[in-house]
Amino acid sequence: MRITAISDTHGLHDKLMLPPGDVLIHAGDISMKGTEPEILPFMKWFGQQNFNHKIFIAGNHDFYFEKMPEEEINKIIAADVIYLNDSGTEIDGITFWGSPITPSFFNWAFNRHRGEAIKRHWDLIPDNTDVLITHGPVYKILDKTTNGTYTGCEDLLLKVQEIKSKVHICGHIHEAYGSIEKDGTLFINASVLDEKYRLKNEPVIFDI
Numbered sequence: 001m002r003i004t005a006i007s008d009t010h011g012l013h014d015k016l017m018l019p020p021g022d023v024l025i026h027a028g029d030i031s032m033k034g035t036e037p038e039i040l041p042f043m044k045w046f047g048q049q050n051f052n053h054k055i056f057i058a059g060n061h062d063f064y065f066e067k068m069p070e071e072e073i074n075k076i077i078a079a080d081v082i083y084l085n086d087s088g089t090e091i092d093g094i095t096f097w098g099s100p101i102t103p104s105f106f107n108w109a110f111n112r113h114r115g116e117a118i119k120r121h122w123d124l125i126p127d128n129t130d131v132l133i134t135h136g137p138v139y140k141i142l143d144k145t146t147n148g149t150y151t152g153c154e155d156l157l158l159k160v161q162e163i164k165s166k167v168h169i170c171g172h173i174h175e176a177y178g179s180i181e182k183d184g185t186l187f188i189n190a191s192v193l194d195e196k197y198r199l200k201n202e203p204v205i206f207d208i
Helices: 036-048 063-067 070-075 116-122 154-163
Strands: 002-006 023-026 053-056 081-083 087-091 094-099 131-134 167-170 178-182 185-189 204-207
Touching: 036 053, 036 063, 036 081, 053 094, 116 154, 131 154, 185 204
Parallel strands: 002 023, 023 053, 053 081, 094 131, 131 167, 167 185
Antiparallel strands: 002 204, 087 094, 178 185
């Protein structure tokens, strides 16, 4: 299975050149302010992409998905698109789990305080997860900002180390784009925009 991973398109999705693959994954922040006029064009574009399977989660900018009822969200999602919100899916024997949650920072969408409040979400992640998709990174892996601060979640790191997922895909920290393998897990920060919100980075492709 060939997977193409992107994140943090912030409205510039239609300027991307996507390489072919079996599964397209977007790890959140499809918009700038999470308004319906931003969300709807992305959903149309995402649904039109030529992949057998398309999976996305929301990010801290995507207020629409936090505020709107589930039935309204379902109306804008194409039949062949999978939206994960502390939920999972299985494709050809590969298990995926997605969550939009990130540690609190000002008043963004899907924010939770570090500690027990955020750990409740990570406790939902099944032990058999092959590909974990969260908007935010784990602590000290692809989470360093330009000022040298590590912004990732310590409890999420512990969960990944516990379940030993094959892959962890995130975004959120644009300047930490890249991939690294550590302790048997391939960590990917798939942010396609840089810290100045310029389209700079290529989609990340991997096989599983």
